[in-house]
Structures are given as C-alpha cells and as structure tokens.
Amino acid sequence: LSRRTLGNAGYLAQDTIVAPATAVGGAIAIIRLSGGKSGPIVCALTAGKVDPASAPPRTLIRANLRDERGGLLDDAMIAWFPGPGSYTGEDSAEIHVHGGAWVVSRVLQNLHARGARRALPGEFSFRAVRNGKMNLSQAEAVSDLIGAENEAAASLALEKMSGTQSKLVSELAEELRNLATFGEVGIDFADQDIEEVSLPALRKRAERARQRLQLLSESYARGSKIQSGVGTALLGLPNAGKSSFFNALLGEDRSIVSEIAGTTRDIVRERVTLSGTRASVTLRLEDTAGLRESSDPIEKIGIERTRQATHRADLLLLVVDARTTRETIDLFLTQSAAPISEKRRVIGVLSKCDLATPREIEGARAALSESGKRRVVETSAFTGAGIQEASLVIADECESMTHREAGEVLLTRESQAEAVNEAREHLDRALTAPQIELFAADLRQSLASLGPLIGETPAEEILTRIFSTFCIGK
Numbered sequence: 001l002s003r004r005t006l007g008n009a010g011y012l013a014q015d016t017i018v019a020p021a022t023a024v025g026g027a028i029a030i031i032r033l034s035g036g037k038s039g040p041i042v043c044a045l046t047a048g049k050v051d052p053a054s055a056p057p058r059t060l061i062r063a064n065l066r067d068e069r070g071g072l073l074d075d076a077m078i079a080w081f082p083g084p085g086s087y088t089g090e091d092s093a094e095i096h097v098h099g100g101a102w103v104v105s106r107v108l109q110n111l112h113a114r115g116a117r118r119a120l121p122g123e124f125s126f127r128a129v130r131n132g133k134m135n136l137s138q139a140e141a142v143s144d145l146i147g148a149e150n151e152a153a154a155s156l157a158l159e160k161m162s163g164t165q166s167k168l169v170s171e172l173a174e175e176l177r178n179l180a181t182f183g184e185v186g187i188d189f190a191d192q193d194i195e196e197v198s199l200p201a202l203r204k205r206a207e208r209a210r211q212r213l214q215l216l217s218e219s220y221a222r223g224s225k226i227q228s229g230v231g232t233a234l235l236g237l238p239n240a241g242k243s244s245f246f247n248a249l250l251g252e253d254r255s256i257v258s259e260i261a262g263t264t265r266d267i268v269r270e271r272v273t274l275s276g277t278r279a280s281v282t283l284r285l286e287d288t289a290g291l292r293e294s295s296d297p298i299e300k301i302g303i304e305r306t307r308q309a310t311h312r313a314d315l316l317l318l319v320v321d322a323r324t325t326r327e328t329i330d331l332f333l334t335q336s337a338a339p340i341s342e343k344r345r346v347i348g349v350l351s352k353c354d355l356a357t358p359r360e361i362e363g364a365r366a367a368l369s370e371s372g373k374r375r376v377v378e379t380s381a382f383t384g385a386g387i388q389e390a391s392l393v394i395a396d397e398c399e400s401m402t403h404r405e406a407g408e409v410l411l412t413r414e415s416q417a418e419a420v421n422e423a424r425e426h427l428d429r430a431l432t433a434p435q436i437e438l439f440a441a442d443l444r445q446s447l448a449s450l451g452p453l454i455g456e457t458p459a460e461e462i463l464t465r466i467f468s469t470f471c472i473g474k
Ligand SMILES: Nc1nc2c(ncn2[C@@H]2O[C@H](COP(=O)(O)OP(=O)(O)O)[C@@H](O)[C@H]2O)c(=O)[nH]1
Pocket: 236, 237, 238, 239, 240, 241, 242, 243, 244, 245, 256, 257, 258, 259, 260, 261, 262, 263, 264, 290, 351, 352, 353, 354, 355, 379, 380, 381, 382, 383
C-alpha cells in the first residue's frame, strides 16, 4: 500500500476509510465506506442520486457511479447507513458494484481521489469498538466467525458476538476490583479487626477468583484447537505411505508421492476439516519426511523438522505399511518412543492394505496397537478403502481435545490467554502476600492485566496487533 492511499493512518485516525469487503472474482463486489466524508463522497459519486439528506437509510438504491469528469464507472446499488445506527457507528455506505478486478479498482481509485483512504485490516470493526457499538471481545469474535472452519468454531464465535465472553471477564474483573478496594480499605482499618477487610478473609475470596481465572486460562487449550485446528503430524518410516495417506485425507494430490524413500523432505502443511460421529474437527495436518537414519544432508534436515513437528503436534498419526513385520514395528515404536510417550494422542494407520494378506494385517495391527492399547485403522490410499473410517476415528479422537459444554466460554486467542495468565500470576502473588498493602497492590495489577479483555481501550500498539490479524474490509 502506498503512502498516498494510507496517509498517516493509524487506527486512531478519524478520517474516512474505504475497502472492498468481498474477495476478488465474484459476480458482485461490495465496497465499504465509513467516516465523516462518506455522505458528500457518495453524493458526488452518484452525481446527486444518493443524497444523504434525503436518501432512505439502509435501503438499496440503484445509481450510476461517475468519476470526477462525469465518466461512467458502473451501474451500481448503494446502501446508505447514517451514524450512529451503523456497524461502525459512523456515517457509512456499502456500494455494490459488478465484481471483477477492473471495476473494483477503478471505483476504489475514485474514492481515494475523493478523500477516502484505504482501510487498515479490521479497521471497520475497530471503529465499531471505538464508538461503543461492540467491545473488543465481540470484535474478535467477528473475526473468529469469519475464520471459522467447523461447526464448533462458528457456534463459539456466534455466542461470543452476543457478549458471553466479555460478560464473564467483566464479572471476574469486578470481583478483582472489589477485592483491591477492600484491601485498600483494610490498610486504613488494619488495627480495628474488621473481619470483612481482613487479609485472611480477602485471601479466601481471592482464591475463588484465582480458580475461575485458572479455568479460563485452561480453556484456551480447547478453544484454540476449535478455532485454529488440532496440530496433527504424520509419522512413520520412509515409504510407509504417509504422503499418500495425507493426500487421501485431503482428497487432493498435495504432497509428492514416489517409490523413492526420502521423497518428502520439507514439511507439507494443509488444513482439513473432518466429520466425526458427533462433531467436525479441523486439523492442521503436517506431512513429514519421517524418521530414519540418513546420510543425505537434505533428508537429515527434513528428519530434524520431523522431530520438531512431532513435538508440537497434539495428535500423531503413525503410518505403517501393513506388510511390516512385528520386529520392524517394535523397533520403530521404540525409536520414536520419546515423542510418542508424552501426553499427545496417537492413532495407528496401517497403509497399503490392498497389498497385504489378512495375516500380515492382523500381525501389524497387533504390533502397532501394542496389544490393543491404541486405535488402529486399516487403509489403502490406492483403493480408498478405510479412508472414510480413518477420518471418523481421527475426528472422534480429537473430540475430547475440542469438547465444549453448551454455553461454555473458551478463549481462542493467544493474546487473551496471555492476559488471563498474567492476571492469574498476579493473583498467585497476592495470595502469598504477607501484608494487606502488598495484597491490594497485586490485585490492582491483576485487574490491569485483564484490561484488554474488558474493553478499556488499550494502547495503539496492542490494538494494531489485534486488528492486524483481521481481514481488510471488516
Ligand atoms: N498399492 C499401494 N501403494 C501405495 C499405497 N500408499 C502408498 N503407496 C506407494 O508407496 C510408495 C511410497 O508412498 P509415499 O506416500 O510417498 O510414502 P512416504 O514416504 O511415507 O510419504 C509410493 O510408490 C506409493 O505409490 C497404497 O495404499 N497402496
């Protein structure tokens, strides 16, 4: 983006902004405009046809769009949203033009020329927050909904848009504020033995608040897996059929498959949403080089990356050729035991079942399941047999990692989890504070840590970090 279209823009600038709200290539594109100059700009753009003084609000009006010399830009539909009853709370408009890169860029250029600057990512939502139309948690929920790739993510985001998360956090903050105030009062009455503001009584209440913060902080583990996906790595010996299985799950030829051992080197990543018995789950799937001793310097790097992928994965899929002997499987399990043994989930995938005898399959299943301890699916990427079943088993295995009680609030963003953690740490300190003065000070800090979650307008740098993950036009 050039300086000219951006100006000295920051999120706190008050100027009029414009951005396409739809992706390139559709039949219709929607361009959004918001800010004080929206009215005069729309009026000029439509040569007076849509005049904010008389135009019916929130109604589609057909109008020719004209450039400054009167040249026709498009035959369009415009909705005029006067502030404060608009999404951003400002005067704004949505211009529906014919889709396609040329028309959209001509109209945008014209709007820039008439004084609207290109919006920053999420800037419309930012303005909605600034103008009190929604709070920060609700704005983040809007962004979560746009990014939702499964049912659970969408319903969590929709609930949060109605304010469930901000309500919960505000209640917690209110309790922290009360405790801090009581602590401060307690300082003055320390010699009078008033039970309500004594350190032991306040500690008891603070302990309950700590537990609630702890639960909220732990909810991020599930919330992030619902919203961003369950990290899943494919592990196995070279040529086991990892890449073939990866492609079969995706339903497309994404990762290179060949009979040459060591074909996959760098990690190949894709997202896929699988349907389980009860719920669908999104995976962040990583196809790896696999694990083996190698002298090839490039493959060695791939194997090191495999180890890293294994360590960060929530779920491991152990892919083993169904014809592999028990000894080889045992050896493979021992060699990869370190990454497998940690708390992550593991599913065995027998591959190339079309080439194996029933006896071989049974033998390999027994070895890979370690006598029934682990779920094992039989597949053939070649015939497609067992792939559907494997998807189902994987999705069901993920269910406990992505489970949510009806109405339960789960954090989905790292910045939120960090804020809650920080608040909890200050509370931990408050709980061991030897004097009421220190207790009160720690509670104030704990409360301050929750600031970004309860809509106190945070510093511009924090806002930039939050809203820059949004899409343009939202
Ligand atoms: N017949 C058969 N061959 C397979 C199957 N899966 C993989 N292969 C073959 O096994 C070889 C290695 O597969 P690949 O997916 O590259 O294994 P990777 O090294 O573990 O990624 C290739 O020649 C594949 O065509 C399968 O289900 N059936």
